[in-house]
Amino acid sequence: MLELSTLMTDLVMVESPRWHDDRLWFADWGTRQLIAVDLAGRSEVILEMPSMPFCFDWLPDGRLLVVSGGEARILCREPDGALTTYADLSGLSTHAWNEIVVAPDGNAYVNGINFDFPMGEFRPGLIALVQPDGSVSQVAADVAFPNGMAITPDGSTLIVAESYADRLTAFDLTSTGALTNRRVWADLGKGAAPDGICLDPTGAIWYASVPQQRCTLVGEGGDVLKTVPLDRGAFSCALGGPDQRTLFITANDYSPEMFTTQSGRVLTTPASP
Template sequence: MSAPEILVDGLAFGESPRWHDGRLWLADWGAGEVLTVDAAGRTEVVARVDGLPICFDWLPDGRLLLVAGSAGRLLRREPDGALRTHADLAALVPHPWNEVVTDARGNAYVNTIGFDFPGGEFRPGLVALVAPDGGVRPVADDLAFPNGMALTPDGGTLIVAESYAGRLTAFDVAADGTLGGRRVWAAVPDSAPDGICLDATGAVWYGDVPNRCAVRVAEGGRVLDRIELDRGCFACALGGPDGRTLHLVTTQWSPAALSGGPRTGQVRTLRAPAPAAG
């Protein structure tokens, strides 16, 4: 593959990239913003959120769901742009919440690492199911820093990156949204998988911050591709007109980046060997 090109530069702390409605969307945690990016790298702020981390996905009716992590709330963006509380996550776990992914039935899966980061003492995290009516219940626990999540196109499998365990863990998704059949989807020793995305061959791309790379891995753990970078890769997303543009969100990691410190965040792009799943 060719070397990745810079699409966006000067972010405080980019995260949670998604391709949606013909555009790249991402969160700038250091600025408390959700942005869209066009093909020329021009950005537009579409929402401002208090309470890091900020991650997001969409309900089947097109409304945006946003995690206001430290506030412990899942927010819903109405058609007029107003943000309403969709679910109270803090009532289940007081620690910051992290990633979210939605399914075709209007369920949302949201995870929490289970401790305050950075600086807190490690504790296992969990995944909670948020029903369309806003009800919240845990559906998986004992996860070692759960991070990026992805649902297979049929909605039957949820894959979770466990950053502190060096593995991608899969769950079967039942008709009622609960999770079972837990298994190691891919062991990736000496890696810290962060944000992930699925491609049409069934492989997973994951960002790796401490190793400053992005990796494509098959189920079972075979490494298919690896992209070396000059700073930590926090997440990746496939998109573009044909789904084969890989977007890598990178930052020189430091706690100061969370509060808008040195703006070293970038989005880099390159042609992927396979398009996005689904």
């Protein structure tokens, strides 16, 4: 069993970890803060968001993109620290937008659940393409609660977690940014409900599961390679550290009080024996 360590505690509702510039960046949806922390536990609030949910990634030129999900727009953090509107997503859906990933060519992909979660009636979600000029178009539909996304290092394939379908789904990326050749990358089994995901250097995928309270490494086709059990819901995960061999996990108690109580943790474990 892989050994767990706690990097940060007393957080509210933590999500969307990303390793960038020698620190782990993550979202605390409860406080609406984007936080960065180094391996010694020294943390900094990078910015405070106007709405939640929110997630983020970086453009090739180093600028930070943040999805302000409740506002259906993408913000860009300029070099002087100012937040500007990068794209308006409301023309496709005014429901909460969930996850973003930026391709090597600067195209950004953002997904939306497309219904009022958790009380509203389920409707399939979508994936939108946001091009560097800010133009927005829908490139995938009928996604069963889209969640974590990842793009392979060569920029050829996008993989999305379909939480309500218990699977990881892959698309080929074309030169125009379109998504084609939709296929099941891995069927994870009933109750997996994959949330955040990240790619392993071998091409396998780590996925976080809230109901199963664990992170699992699977190969294409669904073979289970490793598991990291937790004592609370695993919401997302990212690889990082100096050698990219540390798995960072954002974990929270899953309850009606999770947006007001400090059950959030950032955990770490060696991703390799």
